[in-house]
Amino acid sequence: MRANTWAGRNKVEVRDVPDPKILNNRDAIVRITSTAICGSDLHLVNGYVPTMQDGDVMGHEFMGEVVEVAPGVAPDRLRVGDRVVVPFPIACGACAACAAGLYSCCENTNPNAGIAEKMFGHPVAGIFGYSHLTGGFAGGQAQYARVPFADVGPLKIESDLTDEQVLFLSDILPTGYMGADMCDIRPSDVVAVWGAGPVGQFAMDSARVLGAAEVIAIDKEPYRLRMAAQAGHTPVNFEEVDVRSRLLELTGGRGPDKCIDAVGLEATHGSPHISAYDRVKQAVRSETDRPHALRQAIMSCRSGGVVSVIGVYGGLIDKFPAGAWMNRSLTLRTGQCHVHRYMKPLLERIERGEIDPTRIITHTLSLNEAERGFEMFKNKQDNCEKVVLKP
C-alpha cells in the first residue's frame, strides 16, 4: 500500500510499504477514506520528538471502513463494513487508567513502555504514527491501518455525515474540547486561547459551546486570526501588540479567567531576543521545549484561574514561572487527549449542528501529495489551516 513515512528530520516521503495484517486477537484492519496532518506531526518532522525512525508510517487522525476483524472482537462491537473514526490513543479499556477515563495513559497498549518510562517517569499509552516512545505503531496517513483493541476505540458512524464532518473526532476536536473542559468554564468567564491552529480553533469553539462569556484568540498569523474572528472570537496578534497589556485591556484589568495553551513546544516569541534564548537552549539540548505560550498563559491568567495545556510538550523546559503559578493559586491541567471519553458526545453535538468541524479545512489533497501538504501546513503557505488527505 501507499503510506506517508518519516524520512529523517524535515522530510516525509510517500512510499510503498506492506499492507497491515492482524497481529493481536482484538485487531481490525481499516481501509482509510480520509486522514489528516496535525500540528503534532510537525513536532515529529521538525525533530523534537525522539525515537522516530526512517520509514515510520505517520498519521494519527484517520477514519474509514473496517475490512477485517480479528476473532477476539465481538460482532456487536464491530463488523466488516462498519464506517469508523479511530481515536489516536490506543486504549485497552480494562486497566485502571482506562477505567478512570484516562485513555491516553492506558497502562497496557505501549509495547515500549520501558522506553517511555525512562523519559516520563511512568509509561503512556500507545499512539498511532507517533514515535517508538509511544509504541512504534504504524500510523494512518496510509491506505490501510491496523487498529488494536478495535472493540474499544473506533466510533461507528451510522448517520450520513460526511468524512469531513466526523474525521476530526479522531483527535483535534476532542483535544480542543478537552482543553475547554479542563477549564471548568462558568458563564462569566473570559477564556484566552494561545494558538489559532486547528486545535486552538476547536478549543475556542468548545469554550463558547460550554458557555464562556468571551473567547480571545492569540496567534501571529493574520489569516488564522481572521478565521477565529469569523467564528466570533476576539483576535490578538502577538507580533503586533503586547499580549499581557492587551488581555488586561480586554478584561477590565482582571486577566482572562481561564487560559488554554494550544501551541506547545515549538512556540515562537514576539520578542526576538527571548525567542533566541530558548532556541539556543533547545539547539544545545539543555532545554528540549520552547515554552513561550505556556509562560505567557501563566503570567496572564487571573488569580485563582485555570491554565489548561493541550499543546504538546516532550521533555524539559527552562524558566517555568513557578512563583506566579504558586502565589496566585493557579491550577495547571493538561494531558494528551482522552479522545474515547469525548467522541460520542461530540458526535451528537455535530449532529445537532452545535459545532461545525469543517470550518477549518482549507486544503484537501491526495495522499500522494502528503509532502506538499506538510510543506504548506508547516510554513503557513496559501493560508493553510488544516490539510485532509485522501488515500
Add this chain to the structure above:
Amino acid sequence: MELTAATTVRKPVAEVFAFWRDLQNLPTFMGHLKEIRTTGGRTSHWVADAPFGQNVEWDAEITDEVPAEKIAWRSTGDADVPNAGTVRFVPAPDGESTEVHVGLVYEIPGGAIGKAVAQYFGEEPHQQLDDDLRRFKQVLETGEVVRSDGAPWGKRAREEFPQRPAQPLSDAELEKGPDA
C-alpha cells in the same frame, strides 16, 4: 544478584494468584522462559533461552505457598544458575486490584555461563523483570501481549531503540518471526 519489581493488576487476588500458581503460564510473559512443565504437586522443570541458541534447564520446587498470598520457589539439584523467587499478592487499596510483588535471586556462577547471564541482563537488570511484569499485567487484563509494528514479537520484542520501523511487516518477516 537480587531483583525486585512490582505491578498492580486490575483483577481479584484469587484470579491473579491462580494464574501465577499455574507455573506453565509463566513463559507467556517472562521473556527468557521457553517452557515450564509441572512434574508433581510442588515440582516443575524449567527451560530458558540462553545465548547462542542453547537452552538452560533446571528443576524447581515450590518451597512455600499460601493461597491468595504468596508463592516461593527455588531451583533444585545442580542447576547451572541456581535461583529462587517469591511472589506476594496483596489486595490494592482500590478494593478491586491486586499488587504483585516479585523478588528473584540468581547465584551467578563464574566462567562462560556467568558471562552469558550477565550479558543477558545487561546494564539494567531490573528492566527485564519490569517488562515481564508489564506483560503479566497485559495478559491478565487484556488477554494477551500487545504487539506493535516497531516491536512486533510480543515477549520476544527487544525494548531497545532503534527497532524495526513502525510500518507493517512483510509476509516474509512474519514468516521468519522474531529470530530473523
